[in-house]
Amino acid sequence: MKFTSIQLFTILIAADLLALIAGIGIGSSGIGFGDLLSPTPIVSRIIIDYRLPRTLLSMIVGAGLAAAGCSLQALFRNPLADPYILGVSSGASVGAAFVILLGIASTINIMVSAFGFAIITSWIVYRIGKTEAGIPVYTLLLAGVAMAAFLSGITSLLIYISAQDMYQVVFWIMGGFWTANWLKVEIIFFPVLLSSIYLILSSWNLNAILMGEEHAMSVGIDVETFKKRVIAATALLTSAAVSVSGVIGFVGLITPHAMRIIAGENNKILLPTSLLAGAAFMPFVDLLSRTITTGEVPVGIITALLGAPFFLYLLRRSKIAA
Amino acid sequence: MLLEIKGLKVVLGSSEILKNISFGVKRGEVVGLLGPNGSGKSTLLRTIYGVLRPSGGVVYFDGRAIPDFSIKEVAKKLGYLPQESFDTGLKVKEVVMLGRTPYIQGFSFTEEDLKIVRGALNLVGLSNFENRRFSELSGGEKQKVLLARVFAQNTEVLLLDEPTSHLDISSQLEIMSLIRRKVQDGCSALIAIHDINLASAYCDKLLLVKKGEIFAAGKPEETITSGNIREVYGAEVEVRKIGGNILVIPSPRRDADRKKWIHVICGGGTGSEIIRDLWIRGYRVSAGVINALDSDWFTASELGEVVDERPFSEISDESFRKNVNFIERSDATILSNLIVGRGNLRNLEAALHAAKLGKLFVVEEGEFENRNFVGDEAMEIYKSIISLLPESRVLKSCKELAKVLEDL
Numbered sequence: 121m122k123f124t125s126i127q128l129f130t131i132l133i134a135a136d137l138l139a140l141i142a143g144i145g146i147g148s149s150g151i152g153f154g155d156l157l158s159p160t161p162i163v164s165r166i167i168i169d170y171r172l173p174r175t176l177l178s179m180i181v182g183a184g185l186a187a188a189g190c191s192l193q194a195l196f197r198n199p200l201a202d203p204y205i206l207g208v209s210s211g212a213s214v215g216a217a218f219v220i221l222l223g224i225a226s227t228i229n230i231m232v233s234a235f236g237f238a239i240i241t242s243w244i245v246y247r248i249g250k251t252e253a254g255i256p257v258y259t260l261l262l263a264g265v266a267m268a269a270f271l272s273g274i275t276s277l278l279i280y281i282s283a284q285d286m287y288q289v290v291f292w293i294m295g296g297f298w299t300a301n302w303l304k305v306e307i308i309f310f311p312v313l314l315s316s317i318y319l320i321l322s323s324w325n326l327n328a329i330l331m332g333e334e335h336a337m338s339v340g341i342d343v344e345t346f347k348k349r350v351i352a353a354t355a356l357l358t359s360a361a362v363s364v365s366g367v368i369g370f371v372g373l374i375t376p377h378a379m380r381i382i383a384g385e386n387n388k389i390l391l392p393t394s395l396l397a398g399a400a401f402m403p404f405v406d407l408l409s410r411t412i413t414t415g416e417v418p419v420g421i422i423t424a425l426l427g428a429p430f431f432l433y434l435l436r437r438s439k440i441a442a
Numbered sequence: 443m444l445l446e447i448k449g450l451k452v453v454l455g456s457s458e459i460l461k462n463i464s465f466g467v468k469r470g471e472v473v474g475l476l477g478p479n480g481s482g483k484s485t486l487l488r489t490i491y492g493v494l495r496p497s498g499g500v501v502y503f504d505g506r507a508i509p510d511f512s513i514k515e516v517a518k519k520l521g522y523l524p525q526e527s528f529d530t531g532l533k534v535k536e537v538v539m540l541g542r543t544p545y546i547q548g549f550s551f552t553e554e555d556l557k558i559v560r561g562a563l564n565l566v567g568l569s570n571f572e573n574r575r576f577s578e579l580s581g582g583e584k585q586k587v588l589l590a591r592v593f594a595q596n597t598e599v600l601l602l603d604e605p606t607s608h609l610d611i612s613s614q615l616e617i618m619s620l621i622r623r624k625v626q627d628g629c630s631a632l633i634a635i636h637d638i639n640l641a642s643a644y645c646d647k648l649l650l651v652k653k654g655e656i657f658a659a660g661k662p663e664e665t666i667t668s669g670n671i672r673e674v675y676g677a678e679v680e681v682r683k684i685g686g687n688i689l690v691i692p693s694p695r696r697d698a699d700r701k702k703w704i705h706v707i708c709g710g711g712t713g714s715e716i717i718r719d720l721w722i723r724g725y726r727v728s729a730g731v732i733n734a735l736d737s738d739w740f741t742a743s744e745l746g747e748v749v750d751e752r753p754f755s756e757i758s759d760e761s762f763r764k765n766v767n768f769i770e771r772s773d774a775t776i777l778s779n780l781i782v783g784r785g786n787l788r789n790l791e792a793a794l795h796a797a798k799l800g801k802l803f804v805v806e807e808g809e810f811e812n813r814n815f816v817g818d819e820a821m822e823i824y825k826s827i828i829s830l831l832p833e834s835r836v837l838k839s840c841k842e843l844a845k846v847l848e849d850l
Contacts, residue, residue, distance in 0.1 A: 197528055321549065324543065324546065324549075325543070327532060327536065327540060328540050328543055330528065330530045330532060331527050331528055331530055331532075331537070331540070332524065332526060332527050332528045334488075334493055334524040334526070335524060335527055335528075335540070337491075337492075337493055337513065337522075338491065338517065338521075338522040338523065338524060338592075339517055339540050339541060339543040339544060339591075339595065340513050340514040340515075340516065340517030340518070340543055340544035341513070341543065342513050380531075384531065384532075384533065385530060385531035385532045385533075385536075385575075386532060386533070386536050
């Protein structure tokens, strides 16, 4: 698979459009593409109030998680880094579980609480990982892992206490878009957009970081400030994504990896293509989650079931190619 | 001075890594930083570039203090190449393009940037490597790509931290001549380097760093002396000049320091190993009587004094007396596993004299009768030699010598 970057961008944008159309045209209500041509009021309602925001939301979340994962993999020079490395997901889970346990689980309350907890968690991880000399990558990673373990414990405790609400908490954590609406789209659109723009503008500097922090300094990058900003942007982006969709795993980890095999290591190409690929992959998985059975399968389950084997396949292929 | 370092001090934790370092680098000059591991060479380069903050002193570039520059500006003036770099799947041209980062305006590189990158790759001879992955290159090729990256930065000073470490000899020479060529085009270089000979050959000036201080500075022939090397590295070397180049070769001890004097009675190649071994262990050595052009004669005359006789001639009275004189002045005498003929019979007599003085050690690797081409006369002398010696002084191999001589 060798494409020029223009070909690659064209293919991915086409895939995004296709995902958008499929997301609108297919669903469990039986309304298909044929109905789109002569819409009745009910068809319009379902399309505009339900399928369109849901598809858009999944695209935004997919794009954001892929961009965040890609940036953090470069920043930490670690292929295992994903958007949740700073404890965002476990923080958000505690936030959501808390609100559900208190019995005030409106959509907006869960969202605000999850977002707040996620941001605070990543801030605490950052403060713990920070030293006088700067932000050593390993301290930060370990602080993130330890914090995530601690917060998972709290989440489990909350689930245990919550008894009859347990189902709701677990379902939220598994992640999905069934609560999508225009408000959610509006709320997360700008944080994800602005963070993504910042990350794309920083993509060349991420290349310099790949060779080591001292190398990045030697080409004139203020590494400590840069790290802080990338961490802030990814924390904002990931917290926003998690707050509307729950914890959707694997997308942020494997999308950049898959694109790396096709597009190469250069973040200037890799980051935007990962973003576009995430935006195509997520609505596709969501489509499966709402059509595969008569009910809803949480998206997180499908990303893991589909994503992990696909990733292993790519890994194996690239190993053989190398 | 293009680059001037004044009173630089660096404290890391509780230890003072650099103490009051001052020197200057002129335009068009290649300055080598030499010193043992941990002497502060890397710290010095990192502090000059600004990776580390000095606790005292200032670095001036062209008369302006470096802290007055933004890091982006510094990267346009000083091309710093750290010692360690991570492997990356980036393409070669992308790695070199990183050198244009300080010049980037907006999001994209210009045609000018691309031209400079191609020029830099061309200079290091890797033009057709543009699209190869950096991680797939050999060590020498990687180092050349990194060098091209610094060259593409178009700086006036190069700060290179061990650009030749882990490289084979041909890559080392290539890297050094690339740096020289770049300096000729109008910049200067400060290079931390481990190989003294390489540094002497390619640098205009050397700085010898010892425990965070500059111990000596100047032209290679002024700085690289066996005295300085002993002080800085704690190693004994001999410094030779070969065709304007300086060559440092390891030597265990200088003659003046060689306290014990061992005389070796040998010939026909039976003494070379003994002489060499004794010399390496720091003994002063002499040998005799040996016919000139004998293989022992070559070894002995290179490493010490020889009592010699004309080729294929019998030992004369004069040589015999000189030999005895050497024996009397030596701290110990060794009789090698010598083959005895008419010509060198008097060496046995000299050995007998040494035995009587209590100075003799005998190496008897094979039966004497098999080495005796004279007959009873020689056998008699040999027997009386052995009878005078305690058993511990008759050795079955010259390898045992080192141990017995230690008790001297």
